[in-house]
Amino acid sequence: MSDTSDKTPSAKSSSSDVEAFLEQVARVPVRAPEPGVQGRMLFAMDATASREGAWRQALRIQSDMFLAAKDLGGLRVQLAFYRGYGTFKVSPWIDDSDQLVRLMASVSCQAGPTQLSKILKHCINETKQSIVNALVFVGDCFEEDIDRVAATAGELGLLGVPVFIFQEGENGQARSAFMQVARLSGGVYARFDAKSPNMLRELLKAVAVYAAGGRPALERAARKKGGEEALRLVRLLPKQ
Numbered sequence: 519m520s521d522t523s524d525k526t527p528s529a530k531s532s533s534s535d536v537e538a539f540l541e542q543v544a545r546v547p548v549r550a551p552e553p554g555v556q557g558r559m560l561f562a563m564d565a566t567a568s569r570e571g572a573w574r575q576a577l578r579i580q581s582d583m584f585l586a587a588k589d590l591g592g593l594r595v596q597l598a599f600y601r602g603y604g605t606f607k608v609s610p611w612i613d614d615s616d617q618l619v620r621l622m623a624s625v626s627c628q629a630g631p632t633q634l635s636k637i638l639k640h641c642i643n644e645t646k647q648s649i650v651n652a653l654v655f656v657g658d659c660f661e662e663d664i665d666r667v668a669a670t671a672g673e674l675g676l677l678g679v680p681v682f683i684f685q686e687g688e689n690g691q692a693r694s695a696f697m698q699v700a701r702l703s704g705g706v707y708a709r710f711d712a713k714s715p716n717m718l719r720e721l722l723k724a725v726a727v728y729a730a731g732g733r734p735a736l737e738r739a740a741r742k743k744g745g746e747e748a749l750r751l752v753r754l755l756p757k758q
Contacts, residue, residue, distance in 0.1 A: 519597070519607040519621065556613060557651040557730040558594045560644060562637040564657030565601035567629035569686070577622045579719045593730040597621055598640060600633035608640060632661045634699070638670040638681070645679050652729035653681045653705070654722065660692040667695065671702040680705035682725050684718060687711060 565573065595618060597609040605628070609621050634655065641653045653674070674681060681703040683696040693709070700707035710718045 519609045556594045558596070558611065558644075558649065559726060559729045560596050560598060560637075560641050560650050560653045562598040562641075562653065562655045564632060564634075564655075564659070565599040565625055565627045566632065566659070567627050568658055569627050573622075573625070573627055577619065579722060582719055582723060593726060596644070598637055599625060600630075600636060601625075602628035602630040604633075605630070606633055606636045606640075632657065632659055634660065634695075635662055635667050635670060638667065638674060638699070641679060641681075642670070642673055642677065645674075645677050650679050652725060653679055653703075654684070654725060655681060655696075656684045656686065656718075657696075658686040658692060659689050660695040662695075664695050664698065668698050668702055671699040674703040679703065683707045684721065685709045 563569070594611045594613045596611045597618060598607070600606045612618060612621075634657070637653075637655060641650055644650050671681060681699055682705050683700045685692055685696050685707070686709075688709070688711075693707075697707045699705075708721055710721075
């Protein structure tokens with residue numbers, strides 16, 4: 519790696535939580551990739567010390583997300599994370615789930631402040647070079663200047679890159695900041711906890727599939743596999 523007023527589902531895992539989130543996702547105007555071109559999703563994580571207990575669990579979930587997107591039309595993923603005092607790293611763009619798992623398995627969490635602003639700015643730089651269809655961020659805390667972070671999120675919104683933020687836990691300051699970032703970018707915010715891994719898995723898979731190809735990819739998934747998350751999201755998408 520290289521250095522470099524919303525409705526929200528509750529933390530409990532339930533079908534109604536997932537349905538509520540998918541309904542919001544369906545309203546996001548995703549930048550679908552051109553025919554024959556893989557979608558690109560920046561997958562970013564907080565790797566500070568407070569996330570250590572959930573990191574390994576998240577590794578398994580994110581592998582499922584990557585595989586689902588690959589099966590449903592293809593997706594290139596760039597892993598980004600921050601930790602310690604000033605460490606911010608990104609991987610190359612990859613389309614192999616085993617490589618993603620190896621990269622994540624090599625990461626250890628380290629104490630330090632949050633650096634969400636670096637992730638958002640990096641995403642802006644990447645999408646100016648080639649379209650990034652979605653940014654996904656998983657974290658639990660926020661300790662930055664909200665005005666500056668909000669301005670950067672707004673710039674992503676102007677570029678058409680929605681930020682899907684998944685908050686672990688109940689930190690109120692983080693909740694407020696994350697909701698603003700999601701809203702200003704045209705994305706969606708949701709909360710989960712370590713006791714609801716299935717909820718996070720389903721939400722991440724749905725966003726990855728949508729980023730990979732929008733409605734057409736979901737419709738193909740429904741026809742080929744009959745996957746419940748794909749079928750639900752197809753029904754919720756507005757007619758095109």
